[in-house]
Amino acid sequence: MTDHKPDIAMAERHPENESINKPHGLDSEDVKGHDFTLEQSDLPKGYFRSLNFIGSIFCIGANLGAGTGAFALIAPILSFVDADIGPSPNLNWVALSYLLTSSIGLAFVGRLTDIFGRRWFFIGSGILATIGSIVCATAPTINALIAGECLLGLASAGQILYGAPISELVPMKHRFWAQGYAVTWTIPTSSMSAIVGYAFVYQTSVGWRGVFYFLIALNALITVAFFLFYRPPNFSMKHGGRSKVQYIKQFDYVGAFLFIAGMLFFIMGLSWGGSLHPWKSASVIATIVVGFLCLVAFALYETLVPMEEPFVPIHIFKDRAFVIATLMWSLGASVYYANAILWPSMVFTLFASDHGVMWAGWASCLANAGITLGELFVPLGTIFKKRHWQIRAAFFGGSVFVACMATCNQDTFSRAAVLMFFGSLLIGYNEIANSTVITLAVADQREIGTANGIASSLRNCISTICSTVYTTVLANRLASTIPAQVPSALIKAGLPSGSVAAFLAALSGAGKMSAVDGVTPAIEAIGVRAYKGASSDAFRTVFLTTLAFSGLGMVLSIFYPNVDPLLTNKVSVQIHSKGKEDVGAEVKRVDSQV
Structure with missing residues (x-):
């Protein structure tokens, strides 16, 4: 009886007779495709030990590691890159190009893979990531490196969107474990990114290019693994005899255009402000305003205009668990970015002069190491139940630890290290816990990719706003x-007095x-x-500023629903073996005739 309660609840949250966004002339089953959900007990014997399942889990996790490393590994050593193939006034675009392309791509990959199947999208992302890594590894100029990071950003949309593909393969009660496993792949490419980057620069003959040589090999291996092992339901299994052309014709191109334009201009304007251009410049103001208006128009269009294939089905936002989990995931990420941006800068500014470059590299890893360790603790929460209370406690504790960093100065490295590590650990717990809840809260699991993709895009957008606030506050305070x-x-x-300017320089x-x-x-x-x-003193102000965002998250956590009833034995998708596609299509056609 317990296993059936979530289905009833989900049916009540999202009635199928809604008029908005319901296709005309097609029933919802035709549009969304066949529902592959089944009980764990109905899976073939030994399924979770099969080569296809293990290979799929491997390539999804490794894909996440490669996607995060595409920028995290090179970010700490960009000054060495600029010294080698620069200098260039466009150095900031190395980061900006990756952020823009990945933010836009996440929602597209989520939606399109729900409709057309995930296999070839992920194989394609692996090929694109390999090409992008080659472009970056051989880049003769900063502009060429930017072009490579654009390719890597587009590819990462199919790499860091790991929540949907890995969650749908395991029983819902084990999704926290699955996502916890996946983030172990980010230990060398994110948690240890600073030390790995410095190791390539200082301890190898290839220098910074070694980062991309490593990514070439990893992405090539992942692409082969996806091709050999990863076979989720494809288009014919999802939709039977229906034509791909029909879905392409019905796609929401207007909504997609408004989303691309809105995200592109809004994030670009935020990233320009205070770095490439002054905040009061017409370029920054106009870009932010145009982007914001496009996003507003996108929300109104998706809500008010009936269409056969909406880019974002608005009904997913009617679920309280999904909305709160998405916002807390995003606000938690804002605190994470405060750690990722401020802590390395704090280490090199306040503490590194008494030690050395490699020491500073190791110390800079504390924040990301705490984040990853907290993510790894998430599966253990299933032992204690009451996941919503765990998320509340972790978010509150992490926010307090980070805010207490305001008590630190150049003489308190030990205190700063402890506060930063444990604050990051608790925020890391919040990260994976909320991203997993997002997959559980999707009433119709056939839309898990869409929900995960739009939540990821919103997370990038909101965390960009927050990180922009932090960097602006820091710059303004330092100027004072x-x-x-x-x-x-x-x-x-x-x-x-005449030597003061030279001393500061x-x-x-x-x-x-x-x-x-x-x-x-x-x-x-x-x-x-x-x-x-x-x-x-400047860092103190910024750490206190984090309370503005974490405080909002604490308030939202009060309304966090209990998601324990959703932790059932149901499995959303089964990996099939080669040659089963046509069989699946025939089964679908028989089912529709019956």
Whole structure:
């Protein structure tokens, strides 16, 4: 009896007789395709030990590792890249190109793979990722590297969208375990990305290009594994004798265009502000406004215009668990990005001078290592039940730990390391717990890719807004605290006032300390300490700023529903062996005739 309750609840949440977004002339079964959900007990004996299942689980997890590494591995060492094949004023576009293409692609991959099947999309993403890695590995200029990162960003839409393909293959009660397994693949490519990147630069002859040589091999292996083992239901199994052309004709091209334009302009404007252009510039303001208006138009179009194949079925937003999990996933990611952006900068600014580059690389990994460890703890939560209370506690604890980073300065590395690690650990728990709930909350599991894709795109958009706020606050505070504290300390120590600008330039890496007129070791030590103090004051403000977003998440968590009843023995999709596609199509046709 317990196993049937979720089905009743899901049916009540999403009645099939809604008029909006219901196809005309086709029943919902024809549009969404055959429902492959079955009980775990109905699976063939030894299914979870079969080569196809194990191979599929392997390539989905490895795919996630490769997708995150496409940018995470190169991001910490971009200054070395710029020194080698630059300098270029377009260096920021290396990050921006990956962010834009992946944010747009996530929703498309989720929706299209729900309709047409996932196999060839993921094989295609592996091929594209391999090509993108080759372009980056051989890039003679920064612009060529940007082109390669564009390809990697597009490919990553089929790589980091791991929640749907891995969740649908296992019983719903084991989805937390499945997603916990997948993130283990991000340990070398995300958690340890800084140290791996520095290791390539300092300890190999190939330098930064070694990152992409590694990704070439990994992506090629993954592509072959997808081809050999990953065989989820394809188009003919989903839709029987229906034509792909018909679905292509019915696709929501207007909604897709508005979504692309909105995400492209909005995220681009946010990323430009304060870095490539001043916030008050017409380029930034116009881009953000146009992007926002396109997203508003997209939401209105999807809600009000009946269509046969909506880009985003609006009814998925009627589920409270899905909406709250998506928002908390996004807000948790905002705290994660605060850690990922601020902590390495804090390490190198406040602590690295007393140790060394490799020490700083290891210390910079603390935040990402905490995130990954927290993600790995998520499966253990199934032992204690009451998942919604676990998410509330983890989000609250992680937010408090990160906010307490405001008490740290250049003399408190141990305290900062402990707070950052445990804050990241709890936020990491929140990350995977919420992303798993998103897959559970989809009433119709045939739309799991669509829901996972749009949630991932929203997460990228919201976390970009938050990270933009953090970087802007940090820049503004540094522009205030450094002039207020450092020059006076230097002049008091005996440095000529005319040498202050040169001293500050040397600290930022734009000059050499030996070239500063009047500097002595004692004056340098005083100036460096004043600079660290001013920087720690700026970091303090940013860590307090995280409370604005984490506080909203804490409020939302109050309304988090209990998802334990959804943890059933049902499996949404079964991997089939080669040659079963036509059999599946025949079964579908027989079913429809009956």
